[in-house]
Amino acid sequence: MIGPKKITRRVVRFYTKLFRNLFFGKPSVSDKRARAITHMNNKVVRQAGVEPLAYKIVQSQEQQPATDVILRKEQGSIVALVRTDCEWEYVFETRNKIAPYIFWFQQTSDDVRQITVNAADGNLASIADYRFSSVSDQHVLLPDAHFFAQRGYAETDIFAANNSLSWDDRSDDIVWRGAVNGTGHWSVDPETVILPGIMQRLHMAHKCKALDVDFRFVVMPEAHDYAVLKNAGFLGDFIPTHNWGAMKYAIDIDGFTNAWCNLLQRLKLGCCVLKVASPFGYKQWYYDRLIPWVHFVPISADLSDLRERIDWVKSHPAEARDIARQGQILAKDLTFESETVYAVRAIEERECRA
Numbered sequence: 001m002i003g004p005k006k007i008t009r010r011v012v013r014f015y016t017k018l019f020r021n022l023f024f025g026k027p028s029v030s031d032k033r034a035r036a037i038t039h040m041n042n043k044v045v046r047q048a049g050v051e052p053l054a055y056k057i058v059q060s061q062e063q064q065p066a067t068d069v070i071l072r073k074e075q076g077s078i079v080a081l082v083r084t085d086c087e088w089e090y091v092f093e094t095r096n097k098i099a100p101y102i103f104w105f106q107q108t109s110d111d112v113r114q115i116t117v118n119a120a121d122g123n124l125a126s127i128a129d130y131r132f133s134s135v136s137d138q139h140v141l142l143p144d145a146h147f148f149a150q151r152g153y154a155e156t157d158i159f160a161a162n163n164s165l166s167w168d169d170r171s172d173d174i175v176w177r178g179a180v181n182g183t184g185h186w187s188v189d190p191e192t193v194i195l196p197g198i199m200q201r202l203h204m205a206h207k208c209k210a211l212d213v214d215f216r217f218v219v220m221p222e223a224h225d226y227a228v229l230k231n232a233g234f235l236g237d238f239i240p241t242h243n244w245g246a247m248k249y250a251i252d253i254d255g256f257t258n259a260w261c262n263l264l265q266r267l268k269l270g271c272c273v274l275k276v277a278s279p280f281g282y283k284q285w286y287y288d289r290l291i292p293w294v295h296f297v298p299i300s301a302d303l304s305d306l307r308e309r310i311d312w313v314k315s316h317p318a319e320a321r322d323i324a325r326q327g328q329i330l331a332k333d334l335t336f337e338s339e340t341v342y343a344v345r346a347i348e349e350r351e352c353r354a
Helices: 004-024 029-048 088-093 099-105 145-149 151-162 200-208 226-232 241-246 261-268 306-315 317-332 336-353
Strands: 055-059 068-074 077-082 114-118 175-178 214-217 249-252 272-276 297-299
Touching: 029 055, 029 088, 029 099, 029 145, 068 099, 077 099, 099 114, 099 145, 099 336, 145 151, 145 261, 145 336, 151 241, 151 261, 151 317, 151 336, 175 249, 200 214, 200 306, 241 261, 249 261, 261 272, 261 317, 272 306, 272 317, 297 306, 306 317
Parallel strands: 055 077, 175 214, 249 272, 272 297
Antiparallel strands: 068 077, 068 114
16 A cells, blocks of 8 residues: 555656646656666765765767767866667666766866766777776776775675684585676577587586586576576575675676676685686776786686686685685775775876876
């Protein structure tokens, strides 16, 4: 049953919209999309706990790629030029990914007047200089939208400090949970899942079945692929992130580009991370600080050494513990404040060179 307060709010919204349309005209599709993008990015700003951003979403007259956004400083605020005239799926990509760029851009010096950023995961067409993920050293990588919205995973740092188990008290089980996404052919048939071109995560799920590794997907029952994955034995229950604070090991494997919060949070929780290489070489802003066999255990993109690496961490607990400790030390130093300084400096240095 709908309560009286909710009914009142709906009535107020209805008449507000009615009178606005009568006096100012019905908003265009572009105006509606601009408002939607603004609303969703403001929500991310509130979640991050930073001061409200002074910006305006404007329909771009430039012919930039659909998920590229031009940020420009004008009269004390930021104008974000967005392609709101393209398909909604591209507009939807920018729903929560512009705010981080605006936050850092507004803190740059007055000499930096305009930049072009990519508000997608990095796998779509783009000419932007600034991205969350890329395969090229020509682009400047900045902290991603998940890191921004969760304020550098501060809650995970607090949990790790107060609630994570000591190494010897942790489980030896190797567990992964995530979505069925990535680039490649979709198949769970044993005859094809090991062939080149198969989605890497599906290939991984198939190989892990023989290795006593609990690598499973979390898929809603109404999803079109639910029955297929269930029949293949690839479905598992959702596991909260902080549960890895009671596990010695964790797996990191990319989706379309990178796995975003998965790697950094597992490192912060003190896990020895077995990181599968990106088949295309995608990387994030802090990857150049990670050293194989120091901060993580590397696994090749084709998974040819997967069994060897699993056996190694299980038979070398002391070395695995040291890798987990070094990874956690590095990850703890990646705070919201430190990476804000990094992002602002990275933009200023790039624009100075330009």
